[in-house]
Amino acid sequence: MKTYPFQDFHDVDAAVVFCVDPRFWRQTLQFVEEELGTAKFDPYTYPGGPLCLARPESMQLYLNNIKAASFELHHAKKVILISHDKCGGYRLIEGVDGEEATNRQTSHLGEIKSKFQSEFPDVEVEAYMLKIISDTEITFEKI
Numbered sequence: 001m002k003t004y005p006f007q008d009f010h011d012v013d014a015a016v017v018f019c020v021d022p023r024f025w026r027q028t029l030q031f032v033e034e035e036l037g038t039a040k041f042d043p044y045t046y047p048g049g050p051l052c053l054a055r056p057e058s059m060q061l062y063l064n065n066i067k068a069a070s071f072e073l074h075h076a077k078k079v080i081l082i083s084h085d086k087c088g089g090y091r092l093i094e095g096v097d098g099e100e101a102t103n104r105q106t107s108h109l110g111e112i113k114s115k116f117q118s119e120f121p122d123v124e125v126e127a128y129m130l131k132i133i134s135d136t137e138i139t140f141e142k143i
């Protein structure tokens with residue numbers, strides 16, 4: 001039987017909301033761990049990432065889960081929202097592409113930030129955009 005190491009801990013620094021896109025989730029975790037220095041976090045994925053917190057059918061569910069699991073149980077003090085270029089989730093669920101998608105994502109990130117800040121004033125909210133810079137490279141920009 002193959003075994004895998006694990007660390008027994010309870011509290012996390014943040015709830016991280018990002019897209020299921022298989023091209024980007026590994027780098028997203030790497031960005032959060034290495035560039036942001038956030039080693040312990042609860043991951044929340046959804047097609048479109050933070051879109052789950054903007055859509056009427058999923059907003060309350062994700063807010064409730066983040067509140068119960070990350071804030072109350074794991075004592076997270078931060079939410080990190082990460083959207084990305086060429087998101088299939090936005091194309092599929094919102095029906096937008098290209099610049100229109102980028103604009104929609106930016107406005108959603110702003111709305112979600114305000115929502116958290118009004119409902120959970122003690123929690124810090126950061127938003128990032130994963131930018132495709134070439135056929136083989138991406139980077140993350142703070143919004």
Ligand SMILES: [Zn+2]
Pocket residue numbers: 019020021047048049084086087088089090
């Ligand atoms: Zn996506």
